[in-house]
Amino acid sequence: MERVKALVFDVFGTVVDWREGIARDAAPFLARHGRPDLDPRAFADAWRKRYQPAMEECRAGRRPFTRLDVLHRENLENVLRDNGLDPARIGEAELDAMNRAWHRLDPWPEAVAGLTRLRRRYVLAPLSNGNVALLLNMAKRAAIPWDAILGAEVAGAYKPQPEAYLRTADILGIRPDELCLVAAHNGDLRAARQSGLATAFVLRRTEHGPDQATDLGPDEPWDVVAADFQDLARKLGC
Structure with a gap:
């Protein structure tokens, strides 16, 4: 980690709680359209399941x-x-507003304070599959203190493609080994390590709800393992 100049972050699940944020907006949306019986968290899970x-x-x-x-x-x-x-019966404006729920996700409780500490020493940016407008709107609403906002279209690739990691380092003007990915997902970190990046695992035990069965701990000896962003800042001397 002595060589690292910048920290880049997975966003969905690592920086923000996508499940609760989507469920919050889905509940009134579903009620307005005749399905108050649908579990909004199950709706969020079903939507997210189509992501990969x-x-x-x-x-x-x-x-x-x-x-x-x-x-x-x-x-x-x-x-x-x-x-x-039927989406056609819901209408374009309502569909667009619901789709933009991904722009309005809330950070985990300690995330912004931890990022603010980390920013004293490192350049911070997202390394997310989200697009620039989505990440920009999210950051403005939630006061996420990025130094730069790099969406997936900047690299032109989706993680875990190597280009997503390597082009991000190139855009920031640093070598891959001077870049560290921070993520709550072992698979993302594995791909980053294979591309030459440093790695930091942060635990998000309830990203998928109380019955989460994946990413409950580090699968490999990552460069740093932290309980949350405040713990990461402490371990990195920030």
């Missing part, structure tokens, strides 16, 4: 690189259909 398959179409070259806002919107319409709702 949608990006895989781009990674595999079956589809050109497509911004996450567009993929999220397509996935939203499919989840609505799965639950007996």
Whole structure:
């Protein structure tokens, strides 16, 4: 870690609590459209479940690189259909507003304070599959103290493609070994390490709710393992 000049962060699940944020907006949306019986957290889970398959179409070259806002919107319409709702009857404005729930996610309770400490020593930026507008709106609303906002379209690749990590280092003007990915997901860290980045695991035990069964601890000896961002700041001397 002595060589590291910048910290880049996975965002969904590591910086922000996507499940509760989506559920918060889904509850009134579903009630307005005749489905108050649907569990908003289950709705959030179903929407998120389509996230990786949608990006895989781009990674595999079956589809050109497509911004996450567009993929999220397509996935939203499919989840609505799965639950007996017709997107055409809901209307464009309401669909767009619900899709932008991803722009309004709240950080984990200690995240902003921890990032503020880390920023004293390191350049901070997201390394997310989110697009620039999404990450910008999220940061403005939640006062997330990024030094730069790099969305997936800046690198033109979705994690865990090596280009997502290597192009980010190049954009920041540093070597891969001068860049550290901070993430709550072992798979993301594994891909970053394979691309030459330093790695920091932060535990988010309830990202997928109280019954979460994955990423409950570090799978490998990452460069740093921390309980949260405040603990990470302490371990990095910030």
